[in-house]
Amino acid sequence: MSTPTPLKIWHEIVANKEMSKLANIIHPDAVFRSPMVYKPYHGRGTMVFVLSQVIEIFENFTYHREMISEDERSAFLEFTANIGDKTLKGLDLITFDENGKITEFEVLIRPMSGLMALAEQMAVRMAEHMG
Amino acid sequence: MSTPTPLKIWHEIVANKEMSKLANIIHPDAVFRSPMVYKPYHGRGTMVFVLSQVIEIFENFTYHREMISEDERSAFLEFTANIGDKTLKGLDLITFDENGKITEFEVLIRPMSGLMALAEQMAVRMAEHMG
Numbered sequence A, B: 001m002s003t004p005t006p007l008k009i010w011h012e013i014v015a016n017k018e019m020s021k022l023a024n025i026i027h028p029d030a031v032f033r034s035p036m037v038y039k040p041y042h043g044r045g046t047m048v049f050v051l052s053q054v055i056e057i058f059e060n061f062t063y064h065r066e067m068i069s070e071d072e073r074s075a076f077l078e079f080t081a082n083i084g085d086k087t088l089k090g091l092d093l094i095t096f097d098e099n100g101k102i103t104e105f106e107v108l109i110r111p112m113s114g115l116m117a118l119a120e121q122m123a124v125r126m127a128e129h130m131g
Helices: A005-016 A019-025 A044-057 A112-130 B005-016 B021-027 B045-057 B111-128
Strands: A026-035 A058-066 A076-083 A086-096 A102-111 B026-033 B059-068 B076-084 B085-095 B102-110
Touching: A005 A058, A005 A086, A019 A026, A019 A044, A019 A058, A026 A044, A026 A086, A044 A102, A044 A112, A058 B059, A076 A112, A076 B059, A076 B076, A086 A112, A086 B085, A086 B102, A102 A112, A102 B085, A112 B045, A112 B111, B005 B021, B005 B059, B005 B111, B021 B026, B021 B045, B021 B085, B021 B111, B026 B045, B045 B102, B102 B111
Parallel strands: A026 A102, B026 B102
Antiparallel strands: A058 A076, A076 A086, A086 A102, A102 B102, B059 B076, B076 B085, B085 B102
């Protein structure tokens, strides 16, 4: 049970906010499961866009406990962050394929106030992106 | 890395809905962190009440991936459930003390519609309990 290489790269990307490197570790058909909606988002481009926005929105983003499955195909990462005056706690559930590419990235957030603050900030950025 | 005994008992309790056994595996000063609110709930009695309600509210409750830390003090359990027509996904983050008692139980749920369905059902049951 060691840390998969793409997970190390993910941590470097987050630490340095180097989103340009993100596409390299994501499978073209990757699925993103949002904390807000049940319906998954498909494709690498969408995942890069969403994760890039979230990393910009979160303040004081910090990872805590990290669990990796024995086959190194699943990683559960606990984090905390702030959005304005809201404190939130979350989990990133990352699934890798046999080549170490991210095939699924799922995010859960608590409490409701933190989730709603993220939803609001994402909506602002979606409007800017579309407009 | 094996499954802590209290976690085995937890799984038996959930499978059989034997909530009377729940207090045995919870520390008197245990903390419950709700998916809805940031402020934690304190005490074994509160944790037993909340978990008992949630187990009744969830339909088709099923555990999936399970991650246990090498020191057996943290367990991350992935689950799915339904509430009426809402499908939800969640994580139980359970922390044990050196005697194997649960000291912290934290729940994260996605998506927002599933979290709100749970909040609504909990509010109904709180009103019945208080009334």
